[in-house]
Amino acid sequence: MPTYQRFEDLPAWNAATDVAVEAFRLTSAASFRFKGDLVNQLRRAALSIANNIASANDQIMWHDSSQPMKVCLKRDFAF
Numbered sequence: 001m002p003t004y005q006r007f008e009d010l011p012a013w014n015a016a017t018d019v020a021v022e023a024f025r026l027t028s029a030a031s032f033r034f035k036g037d038l039v040n041q042l043r044r045a046a047l048s049i050a051n052n053i054a055s056a057n058d059q060i061m062w063h064d065s066s067q068p069m070k071v072c073l074k075r076d077f078a079f
Helices: 011-027 036-059
Strands: 059-063 071-073
Touching: 011 071
Parallel strands: none
Antiparallel strands: 059 071
């Protein structure tokens, strides 16, 4: 099982940034012209995915490196 030191190393974060790039590319098309609110909402939602992963990285605590699947949120559990 791979170990990740930074959230930028997470495959999920990389996939989320790809989604954001694609959302910006798609909403830059002429068919989205004059649809400012929709474009804004789609772009913010796409960026939110990667931002949430990065934010969660600060809250996740890996308790035992020999059991990498044992993950919990600091605010919910105390060991």
